[in-house]
Amino acid sequence: MEKSFKLPTLDFCNSELKVGSHEWNSLRDEVFNSFQEYGCFGVMFDKVKPRALHEEMKEIFNVPLEFKMSKSSTMFGYLGQNPALPLYERLTIQDVLSQGVAKKFANLFWPDGNPIVCDMVLSYSKQLSMLEKTIRRMVMEILGVEKYIEEQNQSSNYVLIFNKYRKPTRDESGIGLAPHTDKNILTILFQIQVNGLQIQRDNGQWVDVEFSPNSFLVLVGDVFKAWTNGRVYAPIHRVLMSEKDEERFSIGFFTFPKKGYLVNVPKELVDEDHPLLYKPFDGIKYIQFYKSEAGQRAGHDSLKDYCGV
Ligand SMILES: O=C(O)CCC(=O)C(=O)O
Numbered sequence: 078m079e080k081s082f083k084l085p086t087l088d089f090c091n092s093e094l095k096v097g098s099h100e101w102n103s104l105r106d107e108v109f110n111s112f113q114e115y116g117c118f119g120v121m122f123d124k125v126k127p128r129a130l131h132e133e134m135k136e137i138f139n140v141p142l143e144f145k146m147s148k149s150s151t152m153f154g155y156l157g158q159n160p161a162l163p164l165y166e167r168l169t170i171q172d173v174l175s176q177g178v179a180k181k182f183a184n185l186f187w188p189d190g191n192p193i194v195c196d197m198v199l200s201y202s203k204q205l206s207m208l209e210k211t212i213r214r215m216v217m218e219i220l221g222v223e224k225y226i227e228e229q230n231q232s233s234n235y236v237l238i239f240n241k242y243r244k245p246t247r248d249e250s251g252i253g254l255a256p257h258t259d260k261n262i263l264t265i266l267f268q269i270q271v272n273g274l275q276i277q278r279d280n281g282q283w284v285d286v287e288f289s290p291n292s293f294l295v296l297v298g299d300v301f302k303a304w305t306n307g308r309v310y311a312p313i314h315r316v317l318m319s320e321k322d323e324e325r326f327s328i329g330f331f332t333f334p335k336k337g338y339l340v341n342v343p344k345e346l347v348d349e350d351h352p353l354l355y356k357p358f359d360g361i362k363y364i365q366f367y368k369s370e371a372g373q374r375a376g377h378d379s380l381k382d383y384c385g386v
Pocket residue numbers: 238240254259266268274314315316326327329
């Protein structure tokens with residue numbers, strides 16, 4: 078019985094990586110194969126410093142709850158104290174790469190606007206958005222739908238989320254984050270020191286994801302699965318904490334379709350062997366559906382329920 082499995086770890090540190098080169102093509106194959114097989118893979122990427130960013134950001138979790146709550150809006154959410162997920166808290170920066178957003182965020186939490194944090198948030202997000210675009214381009218090349226790359230890039234935006242999980246008490250369950258598929262396009266995740274992420278395999282078994290301390294995890298979300306007409310797989314995952322763990326932090330960088338953008342399977346990806354699986358849908362409305370009672374009832378079938386043919 079597998080308890081943990083080692084995902085492929087792909088090296089994206091080469092800043093000279095050229096589209097069409099031998100190295101590009103072989104990475105591209107590995108990206109696609111991993112997305113088909115596991116819906117995720119590990120990535121080495123040395124252009125950002127997630128630990129340094131975490132060191133700056135973690136202090137926000139320690140400020141009084143009323144203060145965090147009072148700073149929460151649709152753009153900058155503090156979320157926590159959910160009785161269904163008592164171990165979990167998060168801080169969200171929506172639309173992080175839009176003009177002025179990082180600055181506004183830093184101004185809310187630090188009296189001097191903490192320009193250092195602001196710069197770190199921006200450069201982290203810019204670099205990861207480039208990595209994300211590279212990975213998505215590779216998948217689109219393999220599928221022969223490069224002509225949509227520009228449109229896809231133009232219609233995406235980015236959300237940065239800082240997660241914190243405390244350890245459970247003896248009587249609490251260890252569920253830090255309940256099983257889910259991500260509802261976005263791609264997610265680039267970094268966990269700080271403490272493991273806890275698990276992926277559900279096809280046979281229903283939960284396995285620990287082992288990735289090296291310096292690598293990121295890239296996961297396919299439901300929107301990308303739908304857009305590719307199911308060619309890539311969106312893995313069900315969760316966070317499980319144990320009494321013995323220290324508290325756990327992670328940083329998620331999420332690519333979403335922009336509000337109002339219609340996710341529409343390209344005609345090139347529909348043929349006799351690949352009948353259309355999903356009707357066109359608005360990605361943001363899909364999230365609203367997922368959060369609704371009907372969406373919660375549908376659980377892991379929410380994508381199929383919402384827009385399945
Ligand atoms: O904290 C983690 O490692 C996982 C977070 C996650 O799955 C999510 O935010 O969607």
